[in-house]
Amino acid sequence: MIRRASTAVLLLFVALPVLAAQLPTGQPPPGQEGYVPISQLPPSQQLPAAPFVMAAYAFIWVALIAYLWSIWRRMRMLAEEMERLERLAPRGK
Amino acid sequence: MTGRACQESAPPRLRVDVASLGGQLFTAWSIAAAVMFAAAPYVIAGAPYESTMLLLQKIFYFHVPSWIALGASLSVCGIASALYLFWDSTLADHFAVAGAELAAVFGVCGLATGSLWARKAWGVWWEWDAKLTMTLVLELVLIAYVLVRKYGGPGSEKLAAGMGMFGTVTAPFIYKSVDWWRTVHPKTSVIPTLEPSMYGPFLFCAMAFLLLFTLLLTLRVGLETARARLDRLFLDREA
Numbered sequence: 001m002i003r004r005a006s007t008a009v010l011l012l013f014v015a016l017p018v019l020a021a022q023l024p025t026g027q028p029p030p031g032q033e034g035y036v037p038i039s040q041l042p043p044s045q046q047l048p049a050a051p052f053v054m055a056a057y058a059f060i061w062v063a064l065i066a067y068l069w070s071i072w073r074r075m076r077m078l079a080e081e082m083e084r085l086e087r088l089a090p091r092g093k
Numbered sequence: 094m095t096g097r098a099c100q101e102s103a104p105p106r107l108r109v110d111v112a113s114l115g116g117q118l119f120t121a122w123s124i125a126a127a128v129m130f131a132a133a134p135y136v137i138a139g140a141p142y143e144s145t146m147l148l149l150q151k152i153f154y155f156h157v158p159s160w161i162a163l164g165a166s167l168s169v170c171g172i173a174s175a176l177y178l179f180w181d182s183t184l185a186d187h188f189a190v191a192g193a194e195l196a197a198v199f200g201v202c203g204l205a206t207g208s209l210w211a212r213k214a215w216g217v218w219w220e221w222d223a224k225l226t227m228t229l230v231l232e233l234v235l236i237a238y239v240l241v242r243k244y245g246g247p248g249s250e251k252l253a254a255g256m257g258m259f260g261t262v263t264a265p266f267i268y269k270s271v272d273w274w275r276t277v278h279p280k281t282s283v284i285p286t287l288e289p290s291m292y293g294p295f296l297f298c299a300m301a302f303l304l305l306f307t308l309l310l311t312l313r314v315g316l317e318t319a320r321a322r323l324d325r326l327f328l329d330r331e332a
Contacts, residue, residue, distance in 0.1 A: 053151050059205045060202050063205075067198050075312075082319075
């Protein structure tokens with residue numbers, strides 16, 4: 001069983017480079033003939049800066065508010081635990 | 094006499110006054126931070142455009158302050174971790190946890206804003222250069238710290254303190270990496286050579302972030318101290 005498996009693996013290693021050599025290779029893209037100023041690009045290909053700036057600021061605001069909320073939530077849970085402990089504690093202590 | 098012993102021996106009236114003064118200071122601090130964050134977009138809009146990146150460069154006013162806040166958080170984490178490891182200070186451990194968590198949060202902010210900036214400026218969301226890769230490794234160390242503290246169980250404090258110190262030591266290398274190695278990221282000389290009209294808004298945003306950092310640190314240390322107290326109470330009850 002082990003001999004059969006090792007033979008199969010060996011065959012695969014030998015066959016792979018042969019198979020790879022027979023695969024059709026794509027032609028490299030033609031060399032660029034000249035630079036195109038960004039103002040001459042169609043609007044669909046331009047990357048406006050405003051959405052990136054807005055997204056960056058929005059991300060910071062959302063992340064910090066989410067973190068503040070997580071601290072507030074943990075504090076509330078801690079207060080609930082404290083109340084539970086007080087209820088469990090025998091009276092007069 | 095320790096601070097706690099001093100507080101316990103103080104007359105009740107004085108104790109109440111100190112507590113209310115602390116509360117008032119905290120409220121004033123919170124309002125100042127909120128006002129500064131609300132005003133930041135207007136201050137940034139008033140800053141001049143940079144010649145090559147134009148509007149995109151305005152990400153800088155939130156991106157770099159995020160890293161400054163991370164530096165402050167990491168310093169707290171590193172120093173407090175060392176104090177906890179070598180002097181076994183419980184309060185230092187609370188500061189270390191708070192510092193590591195805040196550093197992870199500010200790190201995420203810095204990485205996300207940097208990635209958005211890179212997409213437009215370099216044409217890619219991410220570049221595996223020295224600075225960016227080292228920063229990602231630091232962020233992973235910080236996340237590992239938080240996970241170890243959350244799920245590590247008893248004894249994880251010492252391991253986490255070692256991680257906190259290790260993470261802090263990497264910070265100067267990350268900062269200087271742009272000067273030492275060839276990288277696409279701007280060099281450290283950018284900030285000292287900023288125009289005064291850009292330096293003002295940058296300082297404003299950096300101050301807002303540092304104010305927020307101190308606020309969040311105070312809150313987080315308070316949370317950790319309360320949690321430790323609750324654990325002690327549970328243990329006392331079971332004993």
